[in-house]
Amino acid sequence: MSLTLDGTEHHLMRTPYRARRELLATAISPTERVRVPPAFDGSLDEAIAHARAERLEGVLAKRLDSIYTPGRRSQQWIKIKPRTDQSVIVIGWRTGPDGKLRSLLVAVPGADGELHYLGRAGSGIAPGDIDDIARTLAGIERKTPPVARIPDADRRDARWVTPTLVGEVAYSELTPQGRLRAPSWRGWRPDLSASDVRWEGAGALPTP
Structure with a gap:
């Protein structure tokens, strides 16, 4: 995984999730088709309540210090469905x-x-x-x-x-x-x- 920003290529495989999001938000200008989705920084209970109110399938909880592990399931990213x-x-x-x-x-x-x-x-x-x-x-x-x-x-x-x-x-x-x-x-x-x-x-x- 890499991202070119201001002519510099950033290799992000080992970069924590929080830093990857910040770089991506800097690199992308939101349009009708492309945008960085907002992150929910509240508690898990608040996130699940919001997902239920919006009739969303669930919440994807990610550790802010997690690295990218392509092709592998990880406990660093967990999908939680409202029940x-x-x-x-x-x-x-x-x-x-x-x-x-x-x-x-x-x-x-x-x-x-x-x-x-x-x-x-x-x-x-x-x-x-x-x-x-x-x-x-x-x-x-x-x-x-x-x-x-x-x-x-x-x-x-x-x-x-x-x-x-x-x-x-x-x-x-x-x-x-x-x-x-x-x-x-x-x-x-x-x-x-x-x-x-x-x-x-x-x-x-x-x-x-």
Whole structure:
């Protein structure tokens, strides 16, 4: 990596990130197509809040003293995505080809009091917890889904439960269809009953 400035070529591979930014800002005159993006110097919490408000994918945190390491992942630069926690009611589960539990189907009460389907949470389930979760859900299994509007793709091979157990997920955002984007299972919430669960996200759930 190099930069020519005032006729002098600067080799920047070992130059700290802060100095590279300063040189780049000096070398480039902003136009409609080319500019050095502004850096956010506040706290991480402030940066994540700003990213969420602007509906950005996340924050790229860089150490100011980091050097450039092409072609290699580095803990000096870390991508952090905003995540929001939400209490949910488990309404069923789906299994994989091996017959093991693969994802949980979750919902929350809508403004009308009816359960609103939020989607499937598969990531975040620890391998050691899979059998215990499956046994717990098998004890409250029922034949029909407790939610009226569930996409056919999610209904396929699903097993349903009486909606009494509460867990928690983390997600990146709510889609226009009213589904959680990238939900991750955080675990059970034995301190909550199904009647305690409310939609906690910004804005209202879309009307089915």
